[in-house]
Amino acid sequence: MAEKTYDFISMGRSSIDLYSADVGAPFVDISRFDAFVGGCPTNVAVAAARQGLRTALVTGLGPDPVGDFLVKFLHQEGINMKFSPRKPGKRTSAVVLGIEPPDRFPLVYYRDGCADIELTIDDAQTAPLADTRALLISGTGLSREPSRSATMFAAEQARRQGATVYLDVDFRADQWHDPRAFGVVVRSVLPWIDVVIGSEEEIKASALTDASQVVIEHSQISDPKIDGDLRAAIETVLAAGSGSLVLKRGQEGAAVYLQDGEVIEAAPFAVEVLNILGAGDAFAGGLIAARSRGMDWHPSLRTANANGAIVVTKPGCANFMPTEEETVAFIVSQGGY
Numbered sequence: 001m002a003e004k005t006y007d008f009i010s011m012g013r014s015s016i017d018l019y020s021a022d023v024g025a026p027f028v029d030i031s032r033f034d035a036f037v038g039g040c041p042t043n044v045a046v047a048a049a050r051q052g053l054r055t056a057l058v059t060g061l062g063p064d065p066v067g068d069f070l071v072k073f074l075h076q077e078g079i080n081m082k083f084s085p086r087k088p089g090k091r092t093s094a095v096v097l098g099i100e101p102p103d104r105f106p107l108v109y110y111r112d113g114c115a116d117i118e119l120t121i122d123d124a125q126t127a128p129l130a131d132t133r134a135l136l137i138s139g140t141g142l143s144r145e146p147s148r149s150a151t152m153f154a155a156e157q158a159r160r161q162g163a164t165v166y167l168d169v170d171f172r173a174d175q176w177h178d179p180r181a182f183g184v185v186v187r188s189v190l191p192w193i194d195v196v197i198g199s200e201e202e203i204k205a206s207a208l209t210d211a212s213q214v215v216i217e218h219s220q221i222s223d224p225k226i227d228g229d230l231r232a233a234i235e236t237v238l239a240a241g242s243g244s245l246v247l248k249r250g251q252e253g254a255a256v257y258l259q260d261g262e263v264i265e266a267a268p269f270a271v272e273v274l275n276i277l278g279a280g281d282a283f284a285g286g287l288i289a290a291r292s293r294g295m296d297w298h299p300s301l302r303t304a305n306a307n308g309a310i311v312v313t314k315p316g317c318a319n320f321m322p323t324e325e326e327t328v329a330f331i332v333s334q335g336g337y
Contacts, residue, residue: 006080006132007053007292011124011154012041012141013116013170014059014084015093016066019316023274027098027106036316037073038095039116040138040170040281046318047285047307049077051327053292056080058127058154060115060147066092067115073318083127090115099315102273109174117147124154130161134288138170139202142185155192164291167242168284169198171205183208191241195291197284199248200230207233225252246287246301248280248308254301266301269309269334278317283308286327299337306331 017038020030037046042057049055057079061067063086070092074081093114098106111117119141129135135158141151159165169186176182186206190196198206226234226247234257237245245257253268286307290300306327314320322330331337 004131004133005054006056006128008045008048008134008136008288009056009058009083009127009129009132009158010041010045010048010136011058011119011127011151012138012147013039013093014042014057014061014070015039015095016069017317018094018096019275020097020099023099023315024101025098026100030098033096034315035069037070037318038278038316039093040140040168041136042070042074043278043281043317043321044136044168044284044288045079046074046077047282047321048289049079050321051285051289051307051324053289056082056128056132057084058119058123059084060087060090060117060119060123062086062091062115063088064092066094083123085119085123085126087115087118089113090118097277099275101275105275105277107277109172111175116141117144119150120146121150121153124150124157127154129154129158129163132158132163134164134166134292136166136168136284136288137189138168139182139186140170140172140175142189143172143175143182148185152189152192155189159192159194164194165192166195166197166284166288167193168281169196169202169206171198171202173205179205180208182206187236187240190237193242194244196237196242196245197248197280197287198246199250199280200226203237203245203247204229204233207236225255246304248283250276254283254305256297256301264297264301266298266305268305269330271309271313273312275315276312278314278320279308279312281317282311282321285321289324302331302337303327306334
């Protein structure tokens with residue numbers, strides 16, 4: 001097989017993230033914010049690049065100073081941005097976040113008229129989908145047209161060209177007119193997906209059909225740590241075509257569920273939580289990098305857990321993703337893989 005130019009392409013949401021600089025203050029009492037780069041696929045791109053992958057990002061940006069802010073940072077990270085078009089008349093999106101550890105992180109999205117949801121099939125065709133070893137798409141990229149068709153097209157084309165295609169479920173309920181629509185759309189793209197990455201809530205949302213979960217009889221999955229609804233949801237996702245499903249369990253670690261019913265678990269790392277936002281994106285970047293290096297599932301999950309554990313101790317997302325050296329040193333300091 002010919003060498004690919006890119007190890008990884010990430011496609012979808014990007015934003016400027018305004019994080020409370022008054023850690024612990026209620027949202028109404030915040031006096032100042034720090035500006036970082038964010039958005040699930042953008043965060044994953046940075047995480048993967050810092051882990052050593054040759055990375056490109058496909059997102060839509062407004063012809064505005066906020067877009068310039070993102071591009072400058074991402075260029076400095078070594079991420080190829082030439083496949084991320086500026087969208088006239090649209091704005092680079094924004095997120096505002098309060099930080100009240102350990103469990104309150106009020107979040108507000110500003111996505112009306114945002115540029116990244118305007119990605120088109122033409123934009124996807126411009127991207128080097130035949131020249132990458134892996135592609136990541138996200139659930140939010142499927143929430144509206146024209147991004148939905150562009151995202152599905154990208155997954156289809158990359159998979160046909162031999163890339164490993166990842167779906168970060170990235171379920172944001174307020175970006176969908178109906179949570180059932182989320183499930184319908186996600187399931188429609190699963191035949192082109194090799195690896196689904198999501199939390200319990202996200203996996204259940206992916207299987208939602210009406211008011212209840214799909215019920216799978218004679219389940220192949222034997223995992224006492226999950227309830228019947230989650231087991232049925234995992235079975236539904238795998239039956240729809242995905243080759244494997246990675247479940248993010250936060251402080252309980254992670255597990256991968258394979259088509260043959262095998263479950264591989266990886267223990268978490270104990271750290272003091274400052275901010276949970278971005279940890280899942282760090283997890284995905286670490287996982288993709290580890291799998292790209294040929295690591296088996298267990299050490300890949302441990303690498304992903306380590307990346308997530310490092311980022312929950314930081315006050316932001318993309319700007320604080322660890323390098324490969326930092327991740328390895330952290331794992332060694334915590335007892336190894």
